Amino acid sequence: MERGNTASKILEAIKYSGQHYKDSLPMIASENILSPLVREACNSDLHGRYAEGLPGKRYYQGCEDFDTIESIGIELAKKVFNCNFANIQSTSGTNSNLGALKALTKPGQTITAVSTADGGHISHARMGAVGMRGLDLVTYPWDEERMEPDIDAAAELIRKTKPNLALFGQSVFLFPTPLKELSDAAHEVGAKVMYDGAHVLGLIAGKQFQDPLSEGADVMTGSSHKTFPGPQGGFVLSDSEDSKFIKRLNNGIFPGVCSSYHLHHVAGKVIALSEFEKFGESYAKDIISNAKSLAQALAEEGFDVLAEDRGYTASHQVLTRHGDIDSGAGKDAALTLEKSGIITNMNMLPGDTKAMTPSGLRLGTPELTRVGMGPEEMKDVAKFFSRALIKREDPKIIKNDIKEFKSNFQTVNYCFEPGLAYPGL
Ligand SMILES: Cc1ncc(COP(=O)(O)O)c(C=O)c1O
Structure with missing residues (x-):
């Protein structure tokens, strides 16, 4: 059937975007995925x-x-x-x-x-x-x-x-x-x-x-x-x-x-x-315990994780600083992580004054938690961060390893009728 160039192009881009997230570690703190229902x-x-x-x-x-x-x-x-x-x-x-x-x-x-x-x-x-x-x-x-x-x-x-x-x-x-x-x-x-x-x-x-x-x-x-x-x-x-x-x-x-x-x-x-009424309390608990585990594991890998004195975090977020204030080190880190299969965002941290060249990253655990990862997997995730940003390994190799790691986490949980997290691809 005739679809036209534009429709084909758009549908293909949607498919690639879905595939990208399916194979990656989506860690943008404001994002999540939908349950099948x-x-x-x-x-x-x-x-x-x-x-x-x-x-x-x-x-x-x-x-x-x-x-x-x-x-x-x-x-x-x-x-x-x-x-x-x-x-x-x-x-x-x-x-x-x-x-x-x-x-x-x-x-x-x-x-x-x-x-x-x-x-x-x-x-x-x-x-x-x-x-x-x-x-x-x-x-x-x-x-x-x-x-x-x-x-x-x-x-x-x-x-x-x-x-x-x-x-x-x-x-x-x-x-x-x-x-x-x-x-x-x-x-x-x-x-x-x-x-x-x-x-x-x-x-x-x-x-x-x-x-x-x-x-x-x-x-x-x-x-x-x-x-x-x-x-x-x-x-x-x-x-x-x-x-x-x-x-x-x-x-x-x-x-x-x-x-x-x-x-x-x-x-x-x-x-x-209605799903949250049944599963929300355990989901919220797991999101936070994963954020705490991720922060601890990143600190153990040698990253500068903010708010150590307060236990790093009491929410779904973790903040890491990657270089001098206003140096753009956060932006560089986000780009390197993206090439390696980890999706995050650069963020201004205390002292930064420029939104486009901040020193930090903001990381979130809602999506990784929803596809079934727990505190043990947060240690694996921190190791991928270390390979990308500290050991400076070839991003292509890390990306492949992440794809394999992520293949075990393809179900959306904390909902009725758990199903494919990234369907329609
Ligand atoms: C504190 C706060 N308020 C409002 C918003 C806007 O939400 P939305 O993207 O749903 O418009 C955001 C987005 O991240 C936010 O962080």
């Missing part, structure tokens, strides 16, 4: 449908079945995240933040957040969602040793600045935020508290990190596809029972920042929630 939902007719509004209050006909899906999903999200309110429509973590910022602030008001240099996300910055909402940004003093906001100095800054919103959470996220102390300071000056749990949402729902909504956050946002292993999308969550506040949160997403909200992904999210 979630994949099925994402590949459904819902892809082309619209359902503006909320279940039972739609602007379009034809939503009866989707109303069932979204209603079940809202209740399940409230259960999984242990809260009173859930909006499951947002199409990404950034979109969740935009919607929440719309609900919680007005242009010209002030927000406090973690700076991007200290690990805050771009949507917390002037060049991202915070700037788009026209907010005045003040960033927290940062404790580089503990890799968290400097508690006393940040509380003082909040009391002095009197922001309308205090935002917490990062993209570089090794340890729980000292939220109780800081949200007390924020509430004292009348600020709302928002916690961006994009990266750690699965660890929170799996009860292995912190519980922001019981520690003072008025709203928690997040992605549905990182440590929470669903399709790409987002959540907005709160413990509030104030109907006006809840209405503002819902309106922040629709009509605020979404019209179509990717119904196939919402259906996938609901299945992912």
Whole structure:
């Protein structure tokens, strides 16, 4: 059958991309893979449908079945995240933040957040969602040793600045935020508290990190596809029972920042929630124990792993420094690892000032954990790092060895009906 050049080219590139990940060690901290049932939902007719509004209050006909899906999903999200309110429509973590910022602030008001240099996300910055909402940004003093906001100095800054919103959470996220102390300071000056749990949402729902909504956050946002292993999308969550506040949160997403909200992904999210309810706690535990084992093993191989004094990590992430500050050593390391079959990303670490030539790498264990690797395999992974970056072996040889090693880890786990992790190739 005639497919045309472009379609053939695109389908071939998709196939090669899938093969690439299948044969590699995918260690980007924000990535994950779908379970077979979630994949099925994402590949459904819902892809082309619209359902503006909320279940039972739609602007379009034809939503009866989707109303069932979204209603079940809202209740399940409230259960999984242990809260009173859930909006499951947002199409990404950034979109969740935009919607929440719309609900919680007005242009010209002030927000406090973690700076991007200290690990805050771009949507917390002037060049991202915070700037788009026209907010005045003040960033927290940062404790580089503990890799968290400097508690006393940040509380003082909040009391002095009197922001309308205090935002917490990062993209570089090794340890729980000292939220109780800081949200007390924020509430004292009348600020709302928002916690961006994009990266750690699965660890929170799996009860292995912190519980922001019981520690003072008025709203928690997040992605549905990182440590929470669903399709790409987002959540907005709160413990509030104030109907006006809840209405503002819902309106922040629709009509605020979404019209179509990717119904196939919402259906996938609901299945992912149901899988998480059963398997999430053990998945979250295993992700963190693998991150700790990986950090220890990398340190034993001779790598400079950050936060040794705090046990390296309490999350899914591990940070390594590969040379002088701003030297670009992190970028070089990421390129060498990619040639060797390990997919990571360069990252700014304390002291770095240039995003394109940082000294560090950010590593994540969610995907390796999901395909069945445990602490013993983390030692093997650290050895591959050492062969690539310390012993400087031929990347082609390492890549071949990784392909063979990875061939034993091709099943997606922590879900109903475990199946091929990288299907359709
Ligand atoms: C803290 C934080 N917030 C928001 C986002 C954005 O999430 P998404 O990629 O789903 O838009 C990220 C992405 O990594 C993040 O790290």
